[in-house]
Amino acid sequence: MSAALLALQHNASQAWQEHVHNQNKPRGGNEMNAMVMENKQIKGFKAPKMSFRDAMKNEKGLTLIELLAVIVIIAIIAAIAIPSISTIIEKSKQSAHRSNAHMLVDAARLYISGEGVNVSTTAPTIINMEKMKALGYLQSVPQDPSNKGETYNAGTFTAPNTGGTDGSLVEITNTAGVFSYTVTLVGKQTTAVTYMSDLDEEKIDTEALDLP
Helix, strand or coil, X not given: CCHXXXXXXXXXHHHXXXXXXXXXXXCCHHHHHHHHHHHHHHHCCCCCCCCHHHHHHCCCCCCHHHHHHHHHHXXXXXXXXXXXXXXXXXXXXXXXXXXXXXXXXXXXXXXXXXXXXXXXXXXCEEEEHHHHHXXXXXXXXXXXXXXXXXECCCCCEECCCEECCCCCEEEEEEECCEEEEXXXXXXXXXXXXXXXXXXXXXXXXXXXXXXX
């Protein structure tokens, strides 16, 4: 066999081997090879075994210090909130007493004009809640905001003109033709509480009230 023929056979053999090698080689070069290796590693990964009991053991609760911190925070909030609520309730009661006092004075004015009462300049005219209600100048005795479920002490009155000067009342004074009004508000407690005592009309909204 000639040397040229041998060289041709050798080259053909090398070309065939390279062709077979390229067919078996993963396509995509180095990046494809890296992905194949990565997939093989993922497929071979096994998650550590853990029972439900082991998982529950890893759940962390509050430590003693954290629990104490929560208690302290709650105590601080309560210390701030409770006095504030008490103050709001107290102001609400005072406001209700003042409104009732104004209502009583208005009823007394209607009584003076409606009955044509001649208010003496030497002695005050006194009219209590019960008398105002009996004569129709007060629809009902107001509720006492400081004594839940109870009305004020309205006093006593029997028509035509008995009583009417005790309990919660208004006193009208005539000074040279100028009428002035003072209010007394009394509760029904076992030990009577006087919220206002002869308080001038002008001071109803400003005077400190004696609340239990």
